[in-house]
Amino acid sequence: MKAICNLLGIILLLSPVSLLSQEPVKVNTKRLEASILDLGKIGIDDKGTQRVAFSDADIQGREFVIKLMRDAGLEVSIDFAGNIIGKRAGKDNSLPTIAFGSHIDTVPNGGNYDGCVGSLAAIELINILNENKIVTNHPLEVIIFSNEEGGVMGSRAISGELPQEALSVVNSTGYSMGAGIKRLGGDPDRLSEVVRSGKNLLAFLELHIEQGGNLDQEGIDIGIVEGIVGLNWWDVTFTGFANHAGTTPMKNRKDALLAAAKFIQATNEAALSLAGKQVATVGRIAAYPGAPNVIPGQVVLSLEIRDLSTAVIQQLFNIIKEKAAVIAEESGVKIEFEALSTTGKPALTDPEIQEIIEASAKELELSYMYMPSGAGHDAQDMAIITPTAMIFIPSKAGISHSPQEFSSAADIANGANVLLSTILKLDAPK
Numbered sequence: 001m002k003a004i005c006n007l008l009g010i011i012l013l014l015s016p017v018s019l020l021s022q023e024p025v026k027v028n029t030k031r032l033e034a035s036i037l038d039l040g041k042i043g044i045d046d047k048g049t050q051r052v053a054f055s056d057a058d059i060q061g062r063e064f065v066i067k068l069m070r071d072a073g074l075e076v077s078i079d080f081a082g083n084i085i086g087k088r089a090g091k092d093n094s095l096p097t098i099a100f101g102s103h104i105d106t107v108p109n110g111g112n113y114d115g116c117v118g119s120l121a122a123i124e125l126i127n128i129l130n131e132n133k134i135v136t137n138h139p140l141e142v143i144i145f146s147n148e149e150g151g152v153m154g155s156r157a158i159s160g161e162l163p164q165e166a167l168s169v170v171n172s173t174g175y176s177m178g179a180g181i182k183r184l185g186g187d188p189d190r191l192s193e194v195v196r197s198g199k200n201l202l203a204f205l206e207l208h209i210e211q212g213g214n215l216d217q218e219g220i221d222i223g224i225v226e227g228i229v230g231l232n233w234w235d236v237t238f239t240g241f242a243n244h245a246g247t248t249p250m251k252n253r254k255d256a257l258l259a260a261a262k263f264i265q266a267t268n269e270a271a272l273s274l275a276g277k278q279v280a281t282v283g284r285i286a287a288y289p290g291a292p293n294v295i296p297g298q299v300v301l302s303l304e305i306r307d308l309s310t311a312v313i314q315q316l317f318n319i320i321k322e323k324a325a326v327i328a329e330e331s332g333v334k335i336e337f338e339a340l341s342t343t344g345k346p347a348l349t350d351p352e353i354q355e356i357i358e359a360s361a362k363e364l365e366l367s368y369m370y371m372p373s374g375a376g377h378d379a380q381d382m383a384i385i386t387p388t389a390m391i392f393i394p395s396k397a398g399i400s401h402s403p404q405e406f407s408s409a410a411d412i413a414n415g416a417n418v419l420l421s422t423i424l425k426l427d428a429p430k
Contacts, residue, residue, distance in 0.1 A: 025134070025424075026420070027128050028128065029412075031127070035068060035120045036112060037112070038064070039064055039104065039120065040112030040116070042057055043055070048110055049106045049109075050108060051106040052106060052171060052172055053148075054180035065119060065120075065144055074086030074087060075087040078184065079157075079194050080157075080193055081146055081154045081162070082147070083157070084143070087140070087141050087142075088126060088142075090135065090136045090140065090427075097200055098423055098426055099143055099205075100140075100423065101206065102117070102148075103115035103119060103144060103154075104116055105147055109403065110149075111399075111402055111406070113407050114209060115148060117407060119144050121415065122143075122144075128420065143204075145378045146181070147177065147180060150177070152377075155378035158195065158382070159381040160384075160385075161384065163341055166341040198385035203386055204389075205353070207390075208390060209393055209407050210395045211395055211398070211400035212375075212398045213397060214398070220368060221361070221367045222361045222367065222368040222391060222414065224370045224389075225389065226349060226372055227308050227347060228347045228380040229346060229373060229375075230309075230313055230380075231305065231376050232304070233339075233340040234302070234337045235303075235337075236260075238298065238300075238334070239298055239334040240331070242289060242296065242297025243297075245292070245294055246293065248295060253295055254332045256296045256299040257287045257296035259328070259331040260299040262331070263324055266327065270319040270323060276307065276312060278312050279306050280304070280306075280320065281305075282302060282303055283302050284301060285302075305320075306374065313346075345384070346380075349389045350383075353387055353389035357389060360417075364421065366414055366418065375400075393407055393414060394411050
């Protein structure tokens, strides 16, 4: 017996990984960072990254990730909404699929980490599983969603929440969603075939930069997302009367831009009047005819409201509409609201997967905090059809949608390792 125990001790000492304290499988940090930086070279100019959905740069970026996915052994296809789908078989393909991923399109003058971290980390996870000869019980699916920044198009299509009228929405490339889908290799006439019921999905997970400063300011490694805020967008049109700026007395004017300015101030006051974390923003404004010597006769501006509660969004909108009615009456300017098809419903993430993410962070000796997501994500729509969770990593100084957007290689690897651990825990036989 003593000889057997001694022999076992020698085997354990010689083993590259102790059987008694097995180290978790981890991603290749350098390779993951290199792939993110290589993708970041596509569409870059002196103002930032211009990989807007449907652009030539977007198509080049998609070709780049498709090659990475195929090199990783994934079975790659493009669905009718333009989503890139990479499949990896499991031991039992009758089991529901574990899906994970993000997007690679950017806002104009964007950065290299929003969406890209989750997308490239998903591909890196497949490489690591291959290199460690790990075959999961469940099939796996990497999803690179199309046109996230222009209205979470691809994920809304999968969840059945992309309405027909959305296909006419045009982004800064000049392509409508419908034309853009064709440009990406999809078919807008067959979007109904993209919709999933969720019966064949076990879960969806998305790794993402926080796009806020909480983790960075607090020095926390991992954010466990409790829910994703809903958002509603409107175009608000102010119709006054264009007239000569030099000959029209101040008291006789119907100045659409002045009414719009009062509306912007009223919107800010309305958002601050309610307890909670709701936000309201006017981020775009255009005045017509746009001449220095002409009183603006028309103004069109954007209104966006976000909160974790649909009821709060509606409550705040009602307050803003009431304030707008007063402004219209006092200024003689007509104010009209047009709801846009970019609405994202609030989505709470799955509590059980949250706990698994927490356990994974603890095992990896990473600090964590629970938090909401103030930004919309593809996970928001995936939560409609399957249990969904999100993992945040720090974004330096909370900067996002900017060329200054940055997350360190160590933080990216931490998030990818938590994602990998969470997937393997979800995959384990129950």
